[in-house]
Amino acid sequence: MVNNTEVETAAPNNRRQTFTVLFCVAVLGTFLWFWGEQIGEVIEMLELAYGDGT
Helix, strand or coil: CCCCCCCCHHHHHHHHHHHHHHHHHHHHHHHHHHHHHHHHHHHHHHHHHHCCCC
């Protein structure tokens, strides 16, 4: 029995996967940067309100 299905190359899928990974890394990096700024501001406010613990 002969299977006549065409074999598709993996190149388009690899490009799509690479783009998806880069996009997710960029989004997560942006979130981490934003949250880092927010956490820094909260720590600064807590130090102003309660002192630095010394």
